[in-house]
Amino acid sequence: MRRQLPSTQALQCFEAAARHQSFTRAAQELALTQGAVSRQVAALEDLVGVALFRRTRHGMTLTVAGADYARQVGQRLDALERDTLDLRSRRGHGDRLALASVPTFAERWLMPRLPGLAKLHPQLQVHIEARTRPFLFADAQVDAALFAGTPEQLRQWAGTQAVLLLPEEVIPVCKPSLLKGGRPFTPKALAALPLLQQSTRPEAWRQWFDAQGVDAEHAMAGPRYELFSLQMAAARCGLGVALVPTLLAQQELQAGTLAIACDRPLRGQRSYYLVQPAEGERPALAAFRDWLQAETGRP
Template sequence: MRRKLPSTQALNCFEAAARHQSFTRAAQELNLTQGAVSRQVAVLEDFLGVPLFRRTQHGMVLTPAGADYARHVSQRLDALERDAVELMGRRGQGDSLTLAAVPTFATRWLIPRLHRLAAEQPDLLVHFETRTRPFLFTDTGIDAAIWAGTAQQLQQWAGTQATHLMDEDVLPVCSPRLLTGGQEVEPHVLAQMPLLQQATRPEAWRQWFDAQGVDAPRAMAGPRYELFSMQAAAAMSGLGVALMPTLLVQDELASGALVVACARPLKAQRAYYLVQPQVGERPALAVFREWVVRECGSPADPSWRQ
């Protein structure tokens, strides 16, 4: 079937003109004449049957449809450029995979283990993007995502299948400077200490105190951090107590930079999953999935499909 696609030259001229809001500056960037850029945009408008720019007293501005189309075109051209550069860099050898991952898990747990994957699959390249919330795979060039959450939350991520990797235990940790004599405290004492909050898990502390049977009116108060790595840094600086997944602060606990404030973990409220589109698994993704499941010691079959 023949695709109904405009020329890449027309798209390139339109994207540059939209970005600069100027045919002249777009022409300078592309080393073309202003007239050539204008003609290419006109060809694109004729092809689409939709005006992309309108004239004003101050020049050309995007129409609402043009602004929306420019955003999508820019993303697609960026992806095409990345694919071309990657292929040229690999000279056609091997395969690659693009993963989205929650950042602290990627930097603290996954990436330090990738040397073992590289030893098994030296021709496989793994690229990373940061994502902390569900997204549409069709809108990205991402092959799969390593995501943390509950099974109920995961069921709302339509059109995907998920492989369970590991459960997550969370534990209150802090700088040893916050504990008198370096001694752990009881939950009711912890409720009076400054609590560091995770922006993506606003009720985490409340759930922990509920599990301990402790009334903590200030459970949701305190500074919020987008990433666990930020929260860990704040805890090490003595700003408060952080409720951290234990697998993300193993090095800090081993070195003494962080200590356990109260040895009562909250078990398996959340888990880590490898999430991928329900159809069309690439061989490179199958290889990675098998490897990461082995690293986690989990069963290899997808846990469920939506």
């Protein structure tokens, strides 16, 4: 049966027009005439049987259906472009692996080890995009994810299986000049300082203070950052104390740009996992998983 698909040119014209809310600017971007873009969009509307734009006195705007379709088309055109560029770069040789990863873990732990993977599997290309929260693999165009989470979060991530890589330990760190005489703070004294928060872990400081037996009234107050790298940058600037995974702060601790604010590390429920779809594993992913387990000492 013949597929009911619009032409790629029609989709490109529609996506550009939707992004600019203008046929004229879409035409300029695509090096076409305004009339050509208008005809392509009209042909697309005829094919789908739905109005994608609404003309107004001040120009044009997307309909509700058009806005929904524009998001979907944009994602698929982006994925098609990535796949094409990837195939061109490999010239049909070797294999590729698309990973999603929590950013600071990828930067601090994974990147320094990738040269070893390249020596072991020289034909394997690893692409990495930043993700901090669970997602649907069917919509993400990635093979696997490096994720920091709890066992409960892993159980709620439908249609996946996970391999434990590393347990996580967190420790408070700050700018060295905040320490009086170079001596770490007590947990009680730490509760009076500005606390830098991690937006994906709103209760992290409260859990740390609870483990120290300290009633910290403002444990969940303070500026929030999505990435540990941003949280540590704020701590280096003297904005407060950050609670970060010990393995991610080694670079700053060794360089002396951060210091341990209170020598009370806490082993939490979170760990680092390799998460992948429950079915359909590619050989490249199997090789990557075996390498990861060897690097972390996990069977």
